[in-house]
Amino acid sequence: MKIGVPKEIKTHENRVALLPGGVKQFIQNGHEVLLQKGAGVASGFPDDLYQQEGAQIVEDVEKVWAQSEMIMKVKEPIKEEYARMREGQVIFTYFHFAASQQLTEAVVDSGSIAIAYETVEKSDGSLPLLIPMSEVAGRMAAQEGAKYLEKPLGGRGVLLGGIPGVPPAKTLVLGGGIVGVNAAKITAGMGSDTTIMDINISKLRYLDDVMPNNVSTMFSSEANIRRMIPHVDLVIGAVLKPGAKAPHLVTREMLGMMNSGTVLVDVAIDQGGCFETSKPTTHDDPTFVVDDVLHYCVANMPGAVPNTSTLGLTNVTLPYAINLANKGWKKAVCDDPELKKGVNIVNGDIVYKNVAEAFDKTYIPISEHL
Missing domain, CATH: 3.40.50.720 (NAD(P)-binding Rossmann-like Domain)
Structure with a gap:
């Protein structure tokens, strides 16, 4: 699978979704990583560290989005990025859909698969990908x-x-x-x-x-x-x-x-x-x-505080991301009930009940897509 890591463009969002060590793990599992030039610099991780581990450094952000089957981000796509999302593409990031109807509708219209860090949930109700940022x-x-x-x-x-x-x-x-x-x-x-x-x-x-x-x-x-x-x-x-x-x-x-x-x-x-x-x-x-x-x-x-935050975030997100890449999103979420709860939108359908209720939209159980 091709994994894309674009540079965050939200105001003063200095975190990055993947460390150089994470690139190495993806490569070892047979995947490719496209990293937008400078994506990790603000967190203290220059491009050469990623190149040493096998990442392809790409200057054109459009290329990162267009060529990647899974996008790893930190924050939700903003308006400038809406047109870059596409049907069937997995986007793994914080979404917080209930706070933005515009974002929700943009992701629905894109046909992409939105897997939200903040709703991945363990059997005890804890939110493992939200805890470090909390x-x-x-x-x-x-x-x-x-x-x-x-x-x-x-x-x-x-x-x-x-x-x-x-x-x-x-x-x-x-x-x-x-x-x-x-x-x-x-x-x-x-x-x-x-x-x-x-x-x-x-x-x-x-x-x-x-x-x-x-x-x-x-x-x-x-x-x-x-x-x-x-x-x-x-x-x-x-x-x-x-x-x-x-x-x-x-x-x-x-x-x-x-x-x-x-x-x-x-x-x-x-x-x-x-x-x-x-x-x-x-x-x-x-x-x-x-x-x-x-x-x-x-x-x-x-x-x-991007250095602290990036280290804390990627410690917990990487195992789920590797799982998604190795198995594909459908098998990964079928095998992992924690990750299954992270899926919010699939091919235009809202499959997370709280998001559907927030905007009085139709809720479609994720089982309809598995």
Whole structure:
């Protein structure tokens, strides 16, 4: 199989979908790899490292897409790339379809096979290809939140950890999953008085046992959120419904209850955001203000730390990609129920229920294509 790795073109998306070592594994399995020139440079992996392992370095991105049977990316195709997708081509990347009807319709129209990193799911409900980027995003949410609390950047002018004699900032983390736990680890480590909310009591019991003393837990409800937000300085949105739109836990009306300069970091923005007032932003222009509340809603946060992120991502995606190349997508997903759940769109049909429901589209079970 020919594997294509184009350079990411989303604003400040510096990650790459494949390491030189991954190229070597594909070659050893009898496949070819076409890598767009410079695709790995921003992550710290120059072209010559890929060439040494047998990759073909291609200057023309159109050639990479046109000649490849499977495309490996990091972020979803953007408008400029829609016309490059074609019928029968496997595209393996983060898609987050529920956040974009335009993207969903473009992939449907292309006839390609969209396999989404974020919905590959183990039997225990964990999302192995989302976990490392959730870890990065959660930890980044804490450091970005701390930064934007600084007055020159629009925040309240509060030091997250305080100092002796001056209390620390208060942080509210909505969601006790991978993102939320990693965010809380860092805010707590910086000294913030941190509260984690979740609807899973068992998870809250566990977090109450393992988190440091400056982290408390609370059941997530509208009443409890309303009770907390007038008193917090930083809110980190970390909720996830796999493949579906994130619920709006903080409404526009609630912003009026917050102090001027409160910072909201919406890590759920890839799935539409968990604050009603959220809208995707970029690393070039990461924040905006609504009702004196600062919003940070960068949709590709891990792209700012591409070396760490690329290493973490490719550690987990490569075995699935090798499986797809060796067996072809149909046999690969038949043999691997985890990978099967990653298939979202096939030849114009939406085969992932949450995506179909997000836009009131027809859902076709994947079994119809196998």
